[in-house]
Amino acid sequence: MPKATVDGAARPPRFDGLTAVFVNATLKRSPEPSNTDGLMRVSTRIMEEHGVGVEVIRAVDREIATGVWPDMTQHGAEVDDWPAILEKVLAADILVLAGPIWLGDNSSVMKRVVERLYGCSGSLNDAGQYAYYGRVAGCVITGNEDGVKHCAMNLLYSLQHLGFTIPPQADAGWIGPAGPGPSYLDPGSGGPENDFTNRNTTFMTYNLMHLAAMLRAAGGVPAYGNRRSEWDAGCAPDQVNPEYR
Structure with a gap:
């Protein structure tokens, strides 16, 4: 929460210690200008100004193998840069997926990123929850045709299904x-001058930082009732055991 200064004015909050990874799923390789990068940088600038450590990854510049396993070199791929990217995602408090619209849908690069995120969905954290618990996520979409809400709907559903918290x-x-x-x-x-876009980008950015700070302060999502490890061991909370009927 913002703290009051001596004269009563609100002091902007700081989020020092939080980290964020932005994955740009443009089809354009560096150094070609990316429109998605242009809008995404509005969010990264705000985060950096408030103490968040930000890393931007342009996925098309990396050799991300096709598949749904954490490391596809163990499943036939000669090269796979995804394990190093996944390590950064798991070390961050915030993940933002950013990408363009093609034919009203997310880009092929974005779909590959989501598929690879899914490859870690069976892994567990130290509390026995799914690996992405305790992290927040959002998305940035650009294009010159309809599809922003459709693309965002697909991404935000996918992210929460994998365990990210959506503010x-x-x-x-x-x-x-x-x-x-x-x-x-x-x-x-x-x-760049559009007030509606700038407002939504700013709101999204602050909501991501606020919720990430809350989750970090709380030690993540409480673990009771959502531990995969307990369920697999037969300790299913609040489920009736037919053997005791």
């Missing part, structure tokens, strides 16, 4: 006018 208003996006048109960073697009 209120955890998505932001920009598409400009309906139908093909200028992209976010194109001259005269109005994207």
Whole structure:
């Protein structure tokens, strides 16, 4: 919560110690400009100004193998950069998936990232919960055609299903006018100046930081009733055991 200064004015909150990973699922390899990166940087700038350590990964620049296992080199792939990326995700408090719209849907690169995140869904944390518990997630979407809400819906569902905690208003996006048109960073697009987009991006960013700080202070999500390890051991909380009927 913001603290009052001597004169009673609100002091902006600090989130020192929190870390965030942004995965940009653009189809454009570096150093080609990415419109998704342009909007994503609004969020990363706010986080960095408030003490969050941020790392940005452009997924298309990495050799991310196709598959749903944590390390696909153990399943036939010659090269797989995903294990190193996953290590960064698991070490962070915040994950933001950012990507473009193609034919009204998330990019092929984004779908591969989500598939690889799913490959760790069976792993457990030290409390016996699924590995992504205790982390928050959101998404940023850009394009010049309809699909922001559809793409965000798909990503936020996927992220919460895997165990991430989703704060209120955890998505932001920009598409400009309906139908093909200028992209976010194109001259005269109005994207960087768009008040609605900037408001949603700011709200998303603060909600991610606030909830991440709350989860860290609480030691993560309470473990009672959601431990996979207990369930597998036959200790299912609040389930009737037919042997005692």
